[in-house]
Amino acid sequence: MNRDGTRGGGRTLAAVDPAPAEAGSRAALRQWFHGEHGVAPIVVGLALVWVVLAAIEPDFLSAENLVNLTLQSVPVGVIALGVVLVLLVGQIDLSVGSVSGLAAAIVAVGTVTAGWPFAVGVLVALACGLAVGLVYGVLSTRLGLPSFVITLAGLLFFAGVQLRVLGPLGSINLPFESWFVRAIQQGFLEPGVAWALVAVWILAYLGMQVWVRERRRRADLSCVPWSQIALRTGALALVLAAAVGYLSTARGVGYSVVLFVVLVIVADVALRRTRWGRSVRAVGSDRRAALLSGVAVHRTVISCFMACSTLAALGGILAAGRLGAANQGTGGADTYLTAIAAAVIGGTSLFGGRGSAWSALLGVLVIQSVANGLTLLDLDQATRFMVTGAVLLGAIIVDMLVRRRRQEA
Amino acid sequence: MREPTEPGPTPLRATAAPAGPGGASPRASSASAEPGSTLPRVSSAPVVSLRGVSKRFGGVRALVDVDVDVHEHEVLAVVGDNGAGKSTLAGVLAGAHRPDSGQVLVDGVPVVLDSPAAARALGIATVFQELALVNDLDVVENLFLGHEVGSGVFLDEVEMERRAWQVLDQLAASVPSVRDPVRTLSGGQRQVIAVARALLGSPRVVVLDEPTASLGVRQTAEVLNLITRLRARGHAVVLISHQAGDLQAVADRILVLRLGRVHGAYTGETSYEDLLAAMTGAVRPGSGTPMKADQARGSGTGR
Ligand SMILES: Nc1ncnc2c1ncn2[C@@H]1O[C@H](COP(=O)(O)OP(=O)(O)OP(=O)(O)O)[C@@H](O)[C@H]1O
Ligand SMILES: [Mg+2]
Numbered sequence: 001m002n003r004d005g006t007r008g009g010g011r012t013l014a015a016v017d018p019a020p021a022e023a024g025s026r027a028a029l030r031q032w033f034h035g036e037h038g039v040a041p042i043v044v045g046l047a048l049v050w051v052v053l054a055a056i057e058p059d060f061l062s063a064e065n066l067v068n069l070t071l072q073s074v075p076v077g078v079i080a081l082g083v084v085l086v087l088l089v090g091q092i093d094l095s096v097g098s099v100s101g102l103a104a105a106i107v108a109v110g111t112v113t114a115g116w117p118f119a120v121g122v123l124v125a126l127a128c129g130l131a132v133g134l135v136y137g138v139l140s141t142r143l144g145l146p147s148f149v150i151t152l153a154g155l156l157f158f159a160g161v162q163l164r165v166l167g168p169l170g171s172i173n174l175p176f177e178s179w180f181v182r183a184i185q186q187g188f189l190e191p192g193v194a195w196a197l198v199a200v201w202i203l204a205y206l207g208m209q210v211w212v213r214e215r216r217r218r219a220d221l222s223c224v225p226w227s228q229i230a231l232r233t234g235a236l237a238l239v240l241a242a243a244v245g246y247l248s249t250a251r252g253v254g255y256s257v258v259l260f261v262v263l264v265i266v267a268d269v270a271l272r273r274t275r276w277g278r279s280v281r282a283v284g285s286d287r288r289a290a291l292l293s294g295v296a297v298h299r300t301v302i303s304c305f306m307a308c309s310t311l312a313a314l315g316g317i318l319a320a321g322r323l324g325a326a327n328q329g330t331g332g333a334d335t336y337l338t339a340i341a342a343a344v345i346g347g348t349s350l351f352g353g354r355g356s357a358w359s360a361l362l363g364v365l366v367i368q369s370v371a372n373g374l375t376l377l378d379l380d381q382a383t384r385f386m387v388t389g390a391v392l393l394g395a396i397i398v399d400m401l402v403r404r405r406r407q408e409a
Numbered sequence: 410m411r412e413p414t415e416p417g418p419t420p421l422r423a424t425a426a427p428a429g430p431g432g433a434s435p436r437a438s439s440a441s442a443e444p445g446s447t448l449p450r451v452s453s454a455p456v457v458s459l460r461g462v463s464k465r466f467g468g469v470r471a472l473v474d475v476d477v478d479v480h481e482h483e484v485l486a487v488v489g490d491n492g493a494g495k496s497t498l499a500g501v502l503a504g505a506h507r508p509d510s511g512q513v514l515v516d517g518v519p520v521v522l523d524s525p526a527a528a529r530a531l532g533i534a535t536v537f538q539e540l541a542l543v544n545d546l547d548v549v550e551n552l553f554l555g556h557e558v559g560s561g562v563f564l565d566e567v568e569m570e571r572r573a574w575q576v577l578d579q580l581a582a583s584v585p586s587v588r589d590p591v592r593t594l595s596g597g598q599r600q601v602i603a604v605a606r607a608l609l610g611s612p613r614v615v616v617l618d619e620p621t622a623s624l625g626v627r628q629t630a631e632v633l634n635l636i637t638r639l640r641a642r643g644h645a646v647v648l649i650s651h652q653a654g655d656l657q658a659v660a661d662r663i664l665v666l667r668l669g670r671v672h673g674a675y676t677g678e679t680s681y682e683d684l685l686a687a688m689t690g691a692v693r694p695g696s697g698t699p700m701k702a703d704q705a706r707g708s709g710t711g712r
Contacts, residue, residue: 215567221574274562278546282554285545292505292541293606294526294555353545 041398042347042362049366053373060373063250069372074256075319077364080342081267082311084360087343089304090284090352091147095154096339099132099309100316101331102158105165107317108172108326118180122317129313130306137302171327184321187255191248198240206233256318267357285353342367345395455480456645457614462511464497471497473669479614484636484646484659489666490688495649496538499618503535504528534612536620540603544592548584549573551591552606576605581631596623604632616647621655633658653681
């Protein structure tokens with residue numbers, strides 16, 4: 001059935017075919033927890049945060065509050081997704097906050113002051129993000145400057161540009177009745193549409209796994225046991241159904257939330273299933289080896305910087321839409337720290353090569369849950385910073401312990 | 410896995426990646442479609458030549474005015490002391506080092522090997538001394554890194570894994586799982602992976618920098634056997650090695666490097682003692698008088 005049967009080559013296939021029927025689901029569970037892309041520790045961490053917050057303040061788990069939580073998470077989450085990409089390729093971008101603020105300012109000034117249509121404003125802002133990333137990428141690859149310094153300069157520079165663009169007023173309100181603001185603030189999926197999307201997602205996920213298994217079986221390679229496929233699909237279905245079902249008892253799933261999740265899925269597929277994604281991981285974990293293997297290192301690094309700045313710009317645009325305004329504080333202060341912390345809490349390594357697109361979503365949920373919970377408890381900004389810092393440290397320690405155990409196992 | 414009809418040398422073509430979109434250059438792919446398999450073994454024009462190549466690293470002259478010809482159907486061994494410049498020579502062929510002066514010619518046409526990808530596209534594949542594997546990627550990912558198999562933008566993992574098993578079987582590699590990160594493999598296993606990676610895609614010229622240094626007896630034999638098969642199929646092989654056994658088994662011509670300079674070309678039969686003398690510049694060996702490369706090649710390919 002698998003290769004084990006066809007060759008007596010003295011090869012141990014234990015690890016290739018980890019689960020002979022009886023231990024199937026247990027092995028699947030263990031693999032899920034310890035696997036290379038293991039997001040399980042952070043899921044457990046998120047559950048823990050929720051349990052603690054719900055114990056102190058039961059309102060935290062109310063559907064309305066969770067809807068708020070999802071909406072709050074989107075702008076920083078989109079920025080964190082970009083940060084994941086630069087971290088994966090072994091670089092960093094400290095300027096994501098400034099770039100997002102600049103993008104928000106461009107949209108506001110362009111549409112309100114200059115009277116552009118919103119679509120144009122959004123496209124111009126995104127194009128600016130793209131250009132910023134291109135500059136970073138070229139400076140980093142051609143001149144070999146460390147990205148930490150380039151983007152630190154960018155942080156200051158673009159914060160200045162943002163102020164200049166906003167002008168003396170320092171704050172510009174977006175018209176509330178515009179489709180752009182309405183879609184972000186009040187746009188929610190019809191429950192029927194939400195359920196349809198969930199069904200499509202689950203079927204696609206299941207179909208993909210069955211298709212791959214069938215191809216592997218025909219190529220006589222080891223196959224994952226059916227139990228594992230069932231378990232994975234079941235778990236996904238459970239999570240999605242619970243989320244959509246519960247959120248729908250309040251306002252539901254916001255358009256911007258859908259956009260964020262779609263971006264995460266696209267990034268995840270691109271990272272795991274395309275040449276580009278493979279290059280990103282290779283360059284991030286060993287740049288020289290990747291170069292010697294024929295990977296286009298420069299192009300890969302530049303593309304990650306561009307994706308990161310563009311996503312940062314998009315995050316700023318979404319933040320402006322959510323707030324209904326762009327001001328000097330948009331994307332300022334702790335935005336970039338929160339975004340980087342979210343990526344790291346979600347399990348993406350600061351040292352390149354390891355991580356997943358999902359870490360942006362999970363990490364930002366953890367951080368925003370803490371922020372949201374502490375706000376409900378009427379605790380101030382000071383407590384929020386301290387608790388978030390502690391969570392970040394805790395997440396890194398847990399991640400390290402899990403990783404160490406995995407390497408010993 | 411479909412069982413091959415005979416357990417002996419599996420045809421290398423079986424593992425050859427088709428020239429994918431954006432893969433090998435037209436010339437390289439058309440030439441490697443049947444690499445000289447119909448040609449009789451007579452001296453032909455060199456596939457790759459270096460002309461007057463020099464390379465410095467700061468004050469160190471790693472290569473000085475080096476001329477080398479690499480022919481199809483031939484195993485060119487390169488020997489020399491530590492620091493003689495062998496790996497630098499391999500690096501120039503691999504596109505990892507740009508020579509300071511001199512020319513690289515492929516099929517007599519001057520080319521610029523400014524990146525490993527460019528060298529690979531011209532049909533030159535290299536096993537680096539430091540292997541250049543990415544530790545966090547698994548075996549299959551490493552084998553196909555830089556020239557993945559896929560349709561459109563998406564990777565075809567199933568096909569890559571199938572070919573990975575094929576090429577690893579040829580090398581009698583005992584790898585626990587092709588889905589383990591190479592970080593978890595032993596030094597010898599990693600070396601086999603690096604050799605296997607160079608063989609995928611049927612390159613015209615294979616440069617091996619000490620490929621057997623940490624291999625066991627059986628894997629060494631498989632690699633040497635494979636080198637012989639590569640030669641028989643018309644590939645050119647550049648073998649850098651310290652192992653006397655390797656040289657005796659497969660070398661057609663032996664190039665001695667000393668302090669970055671070519672110190673003579675010898676036939677494959679030259680005794681190791683004579684080579685040692687040439688490498689260290691100690692005694693001028695009586696029996697191993699340096700021959701003109703053409704003469705050496707003529708007698709070498711007759712084996
Ligand atoms: N990247 C580099 N930077 C600086 N010097 C280098 C570099 N690579 C090689 N050298 C120098 O060039 C010379 C030739 O090195 P090379 O690696 O080609 O030797 P080698 O013949 O492969 O030796 P070995 O048998 O130890 O592998 C050495 O003196 C080395 O110090
Ligand atoms: Mg060397």
